[in-house]
Amino acid sequence: MSYEMPLLFYHPGRRLVTISLVVEGGAKAIAGVMGYLSVKGVKVLGIMSWIPPVNGNLIGLNVIADLSELRESLSEVVCEISLISEVRGLNIYEAELRGMASCVKGGFPSFLGERLFIMPQALFKELYLTFYEALGASAFAIMRQAGRRVGEFAGAFKALVGDVIGLIQILREASNALGLASDIRVVSSDDEVIKIIVKDLADCASISEVKPETRTGYFFAGVLEALFRQVGDEEFIVEEVECINTGSAFCVFEIRQIQKR
Numbered sequence: 045m046s047y048e049m050p051l052l053f054y055h056p057g058r059r060l061v062t063i064s065l066v067v068e069g070g071a072k073a074i075a076g077v078m079g080y081l082s083v084k085g086v087k088v089l090g091i092m093s094w095i096p097p098v099n100g101n102l103i104g105l106n107v108i109a110d111l112s113e114l115r116e117s118l119s120e121v122v123c124e125i126s127l128i129s130e131v132r133g134l135n136i137y138e139a140e141l142r143g144m145a146s147c148v149k150g151g152f153p154s155f156l157g158e159r160l161f162i163m164p165q166a167l168f169k170e171l172y173l174t175f176y177e178a179l180g181a182s183a184f185a186i187m188r189q190a191g192r193r194v195g196e197f198a199g200a201f202k203a204l205v206g207d208v209i210g211l212i213q214i215l216r217e218a219s220n221a222l223g224l225a226s227d228i229r230v231v232s233s234d235d236e237v238i239k240i241i242v243k244d245l246a247d248c249a250s251i252s253e254v255k256p257e258t259r260t261g262y263f264f265a266g267v268l269e270a271l272f273r274q275v276g277d278e279e280f281i282v283e284e285v286e287c288i289n290t291g292s293a294f295c296v297f298e299i300r301q302i303q304k305r
Contacts, residue, residue, distance in 0.1 A: 051147045053089050053108050060089070060145035061118075063107040065125075066096055066133035073130035074105065080128065084121055085113045092147035102132060106147045165223070172250035184262040187247070191266025196274065209233065211275050212240060238299040245295045248288050259287040261295050268299060
């Protein structure tokens with residue numbers, strides 16, 4: 045039986061490896077490496093990124109690759125990848141069990157340099173419920189500030205993101221992979237406000253059973269404010285204008301620039 049999880053893949057009979065890369069040049073360099081692998085017949089099953097601590101301009105990638113259809117020897121491919129000018133480091137890992145590969149090599153999974161805890165939905169939900177039931181609406185200010193603290197890690201995104209719209213695209217993929225939201229979409233954008241919709245937002249869904257009848261996406265709003273400030277070098281204020289806990293089908297946030305630094 046085959047299975048795939050965000051960090052672990054198992055396809056019996058296939059040749060799966062983890063290609064660990066360090067590249068320089070942001071999204072363009074990543075696209076170049078991925079394009080090369082595709083031309084060679086390498087099927088990419090999953091990617092996990094990380095930020096090397098020594099240089100903010102470098103991006104680390106752990107790529108789960110299926111080499112079953114590879115048209116050349118692995119050593120030839122390794123040699124050619126090493127010659128790509130943007131590649132600063134390369135290692136190949138092959139598990140003892142054929143067909144199995146993991147995105148994580150050399151330690152715990154991490155996100156923006158921090159250890160990543162995989163938290164079951166039940167635990168996440170009970171933490172939020174307990175916090176809300178203990179403090180009521182006053183918990184929202186604390187949730188927002190906690191979100192801002194989390195979003196401050198976003199300085200590392202500057203190597204990947206060209207503008208704030210690009211940041212939302214990265215948020216969409218990261219949130220889905222981490223189970224924080226099923227989708228994040230820009231629905232309108234102009235010089236004054238960016239409006240996004242968020243489906244299945246974890247911090248709102250987690251307390252929906254207590255029916256607070258008020259907007260509850262304060263943690264995510266705080267994350268967005270800090271993320272946009274770090275990446276856009278401007279001050280932003282984020283407001284949730286629609287919420288699943290006030291009867292909407294999804295949560296809607298408006299992001300406004302309030303002043304330049």
